Amino acid sequence: MNLLSLALAAALIAGGATAASAQTTAEAGPFPVTGNVPNLCAAGTLTGGGTAFDLGILSNESTGRMRRDLEATPKILTAAYCSTASTITIEATPLESVNNTNAPPPGFSRRIDYSATASGWTNVAAVYDTGSTSNPAATQSRATAFQGDITVSIGTFSTNGGDILRLVADPAYQGIVTVTLAATT
């Protein structure tokens, strides 16, 4: 009986040794590495000579009516970008006399309307007309992240009430153009 037990034990040892002879490898992981980038838009750097469109004298000094040759150098928003799909919206307020805010007498006006345009971001430029009650083209969309320059320009000036009207005198007429880039979530 003891002989049988010993022989069996020896066989078990030998069998175990054979099965465990390979060298094993240890693995840890994969450890997930994760991060995120938020939706983000930046308007870039404004270039084009200051932050204001300077139109100079608005009226024809001999007629008192709005000059027909008003123009302003476009502004460039350099290296604007959105990290995802986005919309661009342009809004503008009319040029209005800042100091003389009284209702103009017959034959006069204190407001010049114009159109403001933001181009370069979308295939169709965003346009806002201060003389229009509806501006559906003021917002345009693009489906991809994008980096580029946005050209902001103003033009198509007209005297509110009709170009036959004369402009009231004022040392400052002022309007504001606003361009908004918004990430589409």
Add this chain to the structure above:
Amino acid sequence: MKTRIALLVLSIAIPAGAASAQQGGPVQGSVALDAIVAGRCTLGPPSRNSIPIGQLSNSSGARVGRLATIPDQQISLPGSWCNFANTTMTVEARALVALDANPVQAGFARAVNYTSTVTNWAATNAATTTAATVAGSTPSSQGVSSIHPEPKLADVTLILNNFTVPSDGILVSGAYAGAVTITLGPAS
């Protein structure tokens, strides 16, 4: 106890005596005892099972939208060991790539590369730096340590650092994912 030993010797002697067919004097025989210790490597329990970095890009400043400064990330695996000689540590890494697979526009990138290093095993650490492109292709890389010539027990550390973006592009928004795997075993 002595009685048991005597019985055991007697039991061994019986078949040996029978085989030699001798009469009278003591006979002897032998039984071989064969055993082995299996070669084994084990990596210790990791101090954490994932590396959530959080926001990768700057939200403001001169580098808005581009890669922020990301501190070193570590996972410790204490008590890692191999009980045989000539082993190597291997680290495999996959760059952080945006899950949004849409093509990237010029100036953008959808990948963040980094260096993965496993320290304290061999003379030369296992290290690799991913080299994904701006579009996120070729994200995987692998590094192998030098061969360690002896059995070893050590606390090893995985370190992730040197985070970069191809061409320092603006990162497209969304979730990013990568992974790191460590393997300890015999040198190939």
